[in-house]
Amino acid sequence: xxxxxxALDTDRIHAxxxxxxxDEPLALSxxxxxxxxxxxxxxxxxxxxxxxVAVTALAIxxxxxxxxxxxxxxxxxxxxxxxxxxxITNFVFWIGIxxxxxxxxxxxxxxxxxxxxxxxxxxxxxxxxxVICAALFPLIHMGRPWLFYFVIPxxxxxxxxxxxxxxxxxxxxxxxxxxxxxxxxxxxVGMIPDFATLRDRADGIRKRIYAALxxxxxxxxxxxxxxxxxxxxxxxxxxxxxxxxxxxxxxDFAVSILPGWHTTIFPPYFVAGAVYxxxxxxxxxxxxxxxxxxxxxxxxxxxxxAMAKVTLLTGSIVGLSYATELFxxxxxxxxxxxxxxxxxxxxxxxxxxxxxxxxxxxxxQLLWLRRLRTSAAGLFVLSIFVNLGMWLERFxxxxxxxxxxYLPSSWxxxxxxxxxVGTLIGSFGLFFTCFLLFIRLLPMIAMWEIKAGADxxxxxxxxHA
Amino acid sequence: xxxxxxxxxxxxxxxxxxxxxxxxxxxxxxxDVYTPCPVHGLDEAMGLRRSRLGYVAFxxxxxxxxxxxxxxxxxAVWSWNVNVGGxxxxxxxxxxxxxxxxxxxxxxxxxxxxxxxxxxxLPGATAQLAASGVTDDTFAIAxxxxxxxxxxxxxxxVLTESGAIEIRQTEMDL
Numbered sequence: 297x298x299x300x301x302x303a304l305d306t307d308r309i310h311a312x313x314x315x316x317x318x319d320e321p322l323a324l325s326x327x328x329x330x331x332x333x334x335x336x337x338x339x340x341x342x343x344x345x346x347x348x349v350a351v352t353a354l355a356i357x358x359x360x361x362x363x364x365x366x367x368x369x370x371x372x373x374x375x376x377x378x379x380x381x382x383x384i385t386n387f388v389f390w391i392g393i394x395x396x397x398x399x400x401x402x403x404x405x406x407x408x409x410x411x412x413x414x415x416x417x418x419x420x421x422x423x424x425x426x427v428i429c430a431a432l433f434p435l436i437h438m439g440r441p442w443l444f445y446f447v448i449p450x451x452x453x454x455x456x457x458x459x460x461x462x463x464x465x466x467x468x469x470x471x472x473x474x475x476x477x478x479x480x481x482x483x484x485v486g487m488i489p490d491f492a493t494l495r496d497r498a499d500g501i502r503k504r505i506y507a508a509l510x511x512x513x514x515x516x517x518x519x520x521x522x523x524x525x526x527x528x529x530x531x532x533x534x535x536x537x538x539x540x541x542x543x544x545x546x547x548d549f550a551v552s553i554l555p556g557w558h559t560t561i562f563p564p565y566f567v568a569g570a571v572y573x574x575x576x577x578x579x580x581x582x583x584x585x586x587x588x589x590x591x592x593x594x595x596x597x598x599x600x601x602a603m604a605k606v607t608l609l610t611g612s613i614v615g616l617s618y619a620t621e622l623f624x625x626x627x628x629x630x631x632x633x634x635x636x637x638x639x640x641x642x643x644x645x646x647x648x649x650x651x652x653x654x655x656x657x658x659x660x661q662l663l664w665l666r667r668l669r670t671s672a673a674g675l676f677v678l679s680i681f682v683n684l685g686m687w688l689e690r691f692x693x694x695x696x697x698x699x700x701x702y703l704p705s706s707w708x709x710x711x712x713x714x715x716x717v718g719t720l721i722g723s724f725g726l727f728f729t730c731f732l733l734f735i736r737l738l739p740m741i742a743m744w745e746i747k748a749g750a751d752x753x754x755x756x757x758x759x760h761a
Numbered sequence: 762x763x764x765x766x767x768x769x770x771x772x773x774x775x776x777x778x779x780x781x782x783x784x785x786x787x788x789x790x791x792x793d794v795y796t797p798c799p800v801h802g803l804d805e806a807m808g809l810r811r812s813r814l815g816y817v818a819f820x821x822x823x824x825x826x827x828x829x830x831x832x833x834x835x836x837a838v839w840s841w842n843v844n845v846g847g848x849x850x851x852x853x854x855x856x857x858x859x860x861x862x863x864x865x866x867x868x869x870x871x872x873x874x875x876x877x878x879x880x881x882x883l884p885g886a887t888a889q890l891a892a893s894g895v896t897d898d899t900f901a902i903a904x905x906x907x908x909x910x911x912x913x914x915x916x917x918x919v920l921t922e923s924g925a926i927e928i929r930q931t932e933m934d935l
């Protein structure tokens with residue numbers, strides 16, 4: 297029955313393209329079973345081992361932060377010159393991690409990339425946990441975190457004395473809070489239909505919890521059409537939001553006059569770096585999770601391949617940004633810029649700089665190899681280097697610019713103390729504790745989205761019959 | 762309030778879309794369709810109009826934008842102007858990032874809230890399923906049954922012809 301005209305029908309081409317992402321045709325109830333199974337069974341030993349490590353790391357972090365708050369900010373290695381070192385490094389690092397989640401769930405939705413459906417839920421969860429980790433660092437760095445509400449513009453008895461709206465640090469407060477709120481809303485709204493599915497499979501207390509969470513969802517198609525409209529609008533809002541968040545984070549630096557910070561390339565450079573580091577973390581998490589939770593059927597090698605390609609693209613943009621910084625330092629004629637770049641590459645922090653360059657600019661180029669892109673183990677190792685490289689990038693930007701700025705008399709060295717390192721370990725502990733709980737308590741794959749994709753296949757099969 | 766419905770179930774979305782088209786062609790009004798996932802082409806088959814949520818997002822975003830801009834102006838210029846590095850009190854350009862964030866926040870929250878409220882998805886709301894499995898792998902069509910203006914025989918015939926697996930007449934609170 298297929299004629300050449302019919303074969304060119306764009307809908308059908310899309311349908312054929314969509315079919316590739318999951319290998320075998322799955323019955324709809326099979327999808328429900330596969331995704332809901334981990335929620336009903338006792339966790340494996342592997343999960344308990346990972347959870348134990350994560351909770352231990354979290355406990356180290358809690359102990360360090362408690363000690364720091366009880367004693368004072370002097371327990372950190374920060375000094376008068378390098379006042380921003382570890383906490384802002386970690387803050388920018390964690391915010392960057394979050395960006396991949398929004399890219400996958402919002403930007404790829406707008407681009408109608410079907411492969412996002414297997415990974416978007418867990419990537420969004422990752423975003424939320426990463427933003428929480430990020431937000432902790434400025435809070436801890438305040439020294440008296442219980443006064444955090446001073447940054448919120450509320451009528452007060454001091455005037456009212458308002459916060460300084462010209463400060464990029466205040467822009468950050470608004471950007472991060474908006475980002476966290478919108479990501480949470482998007483994540484929750486995305487899970488409502490799946491909560492209803494789980495409600496109808498569960499009994500007892502679990503049924504009551506899922507029933508409360510799904511707000512009375514009954515699968516009505518009139519609701520579905522509104523639901524899809526709402527999802528598209530939220531995606532359309534989250535897309536400029538995610539670009540703005542890291543742009544604003546970069547303005548914390550770019551708006552200052554410090555050599556190495558005072559550059560207009562920072563917003564796009566930071567956004568590309570954020571997506572690059574975020575995809576590094578998504579790869580780390582999903583390669584682990586797919587084997588831990590036996591979800592190889594849903595998160596296939598082709599999904600990993602697609603993520604590796606995004607990593608390659610954004611890694612190349614980061615590499616290009618490094619080259620641009622080098623060129624600008626040489627070309628713009630400012631002796632301070634030149635000295636700063638020279639200090640980064642050959643000064644006391646040269647090792648951090650060159651590790652950063654090899655992890656972020658050179659290693660992703662290996663992803664041109666198809667063999668690496670389709671190897672879960674290879675990608676896992678690479679993703680660790682991406683994470684390391686992007687953490688070091690923030691460290692290099694912050695510490696090397698601060699430790700030798702205009703005034704040679706205030707040149708100092710910075711070295712983190714045990715408390716700082718412990719806090720960083722604690723943030724990883726918090727992140728992984730949250731993620732491990734998430735994969736046990738909530739549907740980590742969007743069942744309804746996979747079904748909507750599977751449904752195309754059913755039509756296809758019917759057409760070919 | 763419980764009412765009487767004629768509910769037909771289907772196993773796959775293709776048959777569902779055909780059935781909806783056919784039933785509407787026979788002059789029956791569809792109360793609603795229940796599916797586990799969005800179905801390609803069902804909106805057109807049901808003749809649903811485009812959602813107006815976009816207007817909600819636009820209006821809320823515009824209001825958020827105006828409010829954020831005015832508030833920053835009020836604080837920095839009107840209420841208590843603080844000289845920071847000699848910058849002008851009304852540094853409008855510097856107010857843009859926060860204005861942008863509040864615009865997005867207002868539009869996003871309003872969209873989600875209006876969507877939930879309009880769809881009756883509220884805390885504590887309970888659901889009655891049109892058929893078991895509509896949140897798993899079953900697709901269902903519900904027709905309002907009225908004994909005055911409803912040709913049950915004709916409706917059942919059309920539904921059967923369209924490939925329904927099961928047809929039930931029940932009282933429900935959908």
